[in-house]
Amino acid sequence: MEAVQLTAKDYKSAVKPIWCPGCGDYSVLAAITNALAEHGRPLHDVAVISGIGCSSRIPAYTSVYGFHGVHGRSLALASGVKLARPDLTVLVAGGDGDGLSIGGNHFLHACRRNVDMTYVIMDNQVYGMTKGQASPTTDADWTQSKLTPEGTGVNPVQPLTLALAAGAQFIARGFSGNPRGLAKLIYEGINHPGFSIIQVMSPCITYRPEQRDWKSMMKDSAYEATDNLAEANRRLLEEGDFSTGVIYKGPKPAFNPIGSGNTPIAEIEKEFAL
Amino acid sequence: MSMTPEEAQNHAPKLDDVGEFLAHSLALENEAAERYDELADSMEVHNNHDVVALFRKLAEFSRMHAQEVKEIAAKYEVPHLKPWEFQWVDPEGPESGAIENSHYKMTNWHVLQLALHNEERGQKFYAGCAVLSDNADVKKLAQEFAEEESEHVDTLKEWIPRYPKPKENWDEDMDPPAVNE
Numbered sequence: 001m002e003a004v005q006l007t008a009k010d011y012k013s014a015v016k017p018i019w020c021p022g023c024g025d026y027s028v029l030a031a032i033t034n035a036l037a038e039h040g041r042p043l044h045d046v047a048v049i050s051g052i053g054c055s056s057r058i059p060a061y062t063s064v065y066g067f068h069g070v071h072g073r074s075l076a077l078a079s080g081v082k083l084a085r086p087d088l089t090v091l092v093a094g095g096d097g098d099g100l101s102i103g104g105n106h107f108l109h110a111c112r113r114n115v116d117m118t119y120v121i122m123d124n125q126v127y128g129m130t131k132g133q134a135s136p137t138t139d140a141d142w143t144q145s146k147l148t149p150e151g152t153g154v155n156p157v158q159p160l161t162l163a164l165a166a167g168a169q170f171i172a173r174g175f176s177g178n179p180r181g182l183a184k185l186i187y188e189g190i191n192h193p194g195f196s197i198i199q200v201m202s203p204c205i206t207y208r209p210e211q212r213d214w215k216s217m218m219k220d221s222a223y224e225a226t227d228n229l230a231e232a233n234r235r236l237l238e239e240g241d242f243s244t245g246v247i248y249k250g251p252k253p254a255f256n257p258i259g260s261g262n263t264p265i266a267e268i269e270k271e272f273a274l
Numbered sequence: 275m276s277m278t279p280e281e282a283q284n285h286a287p288k289l290d291d292v293g294e295f296l297a298h299s300l301a302l303e304n305e306a307a308e309r310y311d312e313l314a315d316s317m318e319v320h321n322n323h324d325v326v327a328l329f330r331k332l333a334e335f336s337r338m339h340a341q342e343v344k345e346i347a348a349k350y351e352v353p354h355l356k357p358w359e360f361q362w363v364d365p366e367g368p369e370s371g372a373i374e375n376s377h378y379k380m381t382n383w384h385v386l387q388l389a390l391h392n393e394e395r396g397q398k399f400y401a402g403c404a405v406l407s408d409n410a411d412v413k414k415l416a417q418e419f420a421e422e423e424s425e426h427v428d429t430l431k432e433w434i435p436r437y438p439k440p441k442e443n444w445d446e447d448m449d450p451p452a453v454n455e
Contacts, residue, residue: 009308016315021376026312034357177374178365184358205374212374 006040008033013063024176024202025055028122031179031200032091033062035186039089046089049078051098054129055122055202058093072102075110075119082115083257089190090117097127100136100157107159110195111166116254118189118196121159122176124204124211132207144207160247161236163197164229169250170196171232172225173243175218176203181244188246194254201242214242221245277398277405285368285395286402287361290409296347297355298362299419302399303340306369306392307333313376320378328385336369339422346415368395379445383437390430397423 011033019025036046046064050056052071059066065088069077074092082090099107099121110119125142127133133145134152137159141151160171170192174182182200189196201218203211221239225246226232232248277285289295314329362368369392377384400420404413 016319018319019316021313021316021320021378021380022374024374026316026373030308038356177372180357180360180362180365184356187356203374215372215374 008037011036020206022205027176027179031182034183048091050093053095053098055095075106079115092119096123096137097135108166111168114194114255122202128204169194171248172246173199177215217242225249282402282405285398288406292411293352295412299343302367305367307336309370368399393426
């Protein structure tokens with residue numbers, strides 16, 4: 001039987017997004033479905049996992065397997081899915097608050113563990129779903145939330161620098177205003193064996209209307225992807241938060257569990273005996 | 275209105291293969307339809323039912339135009355291009371309205387302004403292709419498509435006066451979503 005060529009539309013569900021009109025996440029959804037269509041895997045061979053937040057609603061809007069999990073635990077969930085079903089293509093979708101604050105610990109260990117999955121982290125530098133509080137990536141002097149009227153006074157997290165230091169092997173940044181370029185990054189991330197992180201600058205036009213200006217601020221990186229850690233770090237610092245492209249592609253193989261894991265529980269318990 | 279090659283480069287790529295040109299035309303119309311539907315869906319969800327019907331109508335028009343292009347394309351070999359292989363001068367196709375320019379309180383006047391902007395960009399895209407291409411068939415088709423787009427521009431200009439321009443504070447919301455105390 002001839003294989004049916006799926007289109008991006010086939011990867012979208014019939015559920016209508018409830019994001020605010022103008023939200024960047026619409027384009028991220030389009031980029032994910034376009035990347036999946038180009039990848040061409042059947043719907044039942046793909047899983048999209050998320051935590052909590054506006055962007056974490058994405059599994060409901062796709063027609064592949066989905067799991068809308070607990071706040072900050074999307075990467076832990078997705079690691080379990082991938083290890084239990086290595087045949088699946090696993091994507092993780094979420095926001096900066098979900099992934100870097102509540103899920104910060106899981107983020108670090110997902111980077112170093114290097115399980116073969118693709119993490120699309122939509123960064124709008126705000127908690128949108130809870131109506132506009134500062135997130136881990138918010139600038140220290142952002143004063144528009146009544147919770148932090150004088151700014152947070154705290155340095156924002158640099159997700160890609162953190163990912164690089166923690167051992168992620170595919171590091172890229174995209175922009176929701178360029179959904180075609182973003183689809184390419186996600187496509188490459190899926191093809192990369194190991195943990196891929198794609199930070200997507202995705203404006204929240206409701207709580208951060210000034211982010212509409214990102215459209216004129218984003219630019220393609222002047223560099224090709226490197227496999228040199230020091231070079232990648234230098235580029236991240238030099239080009240700042242508004243350059244897009246693949247920054248680092250590392251050589252380390254994807255996580256592969258060693259051993260059969262059949263040690264009797266009694267033997268394990270002995271290790272913890274007081 | 276004629277366009278110089280320098281001006282054309284601001285609106286269109288140089289496409290010398292008919293199949294590739296038609297692949298761009300099909301994507302232009304299909305993506306415009308998808309975007310209008312997406313906007314209609316989001317307005318429906320946010321209870322701005324006044325503009326939903328108009329967005330749906332615009333999506334339907336784009337689908338009709340896509341069908342026309344598809345019929346022409348049936349005579350040629352049209353390559354499959356990956357989304358990032360299209361040579362638009364902007365990140366998105368010329369008739370895909372910028373999603374960040376929508377607003378949950380937008381009116382039909384705004385919808386038509388958005389559509390007019392898209393059709394004008396579509397017209398310039400085709401006019402630019404006609405100027406830049408070295409292929410006589412591409413030039414001919416692009417000129418025809420540019421003329422069609424000009425008609426769409428004229429139609430929209432006729433429609434716009436039917437809807438009053440909204441007051442300056444059209445987006446004022448007495449119960450706004452941006453309340454964070």
